[in-house]
Amino acid sequence: MGHLHTDMTVRGSKAAAELKNVLIDTGATYTVLPEDISEQAGAGRIPAEVEVELGNGQKVKAKAYGVAITIEEVEAPAISITFQWSPNRYWSGNAGVHRAEIGSNNR
Numbered sequence: 542m543g544h545l546h547t548d549m550t551v552r553g554s555k556a557a558a559e560l561k562n563v564l565i566d567t568g569a570t571y572t573v574l575p576e577d578i579s580e581q582a583g584a585g586r587i588p589a590e591v592e593v594e595l596g597n598g599q600k601v602k603a604k605a606y607g608v609a610i611t612i613e614e615v616e617a618p619a620i621s622i623t624f625q626w627s628p629n630r631y632w633s634g635n636a637g638v639h640r641a642e643i644g645s646n647n648r
Contacts, residue, residue, distance in 0.1 A: 550611040551621070555583025571603075572610065576623040579606040584621065593622060601625070 545565040551558045551574060558578045571593065579586075584606035593603045603624035610619045 547612055550616075551578055551582055551584070552609040552611065552616075553579070553582035553584035553606075556581060558582050571605075572608070572619045572621040574606075574608070574621040574623060576604065579608065579621055579623065582608065584608045587620075591622070593624070 545567070546562050547565055549560050549563050551560060558581065560578070585608075587605040587607065590602045591605050592600055594600050601624045603622040606621045606623075608619055608621050609616055611617075
């Protein structure tokens with residue numbers, strides 16, 4: 542089985558973030574993004590934390606956001622999450638993100 546990577550745009554109410562070479566998990570329930578990307582883009586924060594179960598069976602509390610994601614000119618709404626995996630870090634969940642560019646929201 543190979544890995545699928547693509548470029549994508551995450552858009553919120555304030556800005557759009559261009560993410561390069563993102564690892565795609567076609568079986569994932571949620572999109573996992575770095576918290577700073579969601580915050581800077583102005584993603585809509587869902588007020589309560591939710592408990593999610595990871596692929597390894599571990600359960601974690603996650604912050605959830607509403608975002609618009611564009612891949613190859615197709616935009617769709619998505620729920621993104623971020624969560625703590627160690628005492629001082631939020632897990633970006635995506636080692637495939639090499640660069641994020643935050644720009645003004647032109648849509």
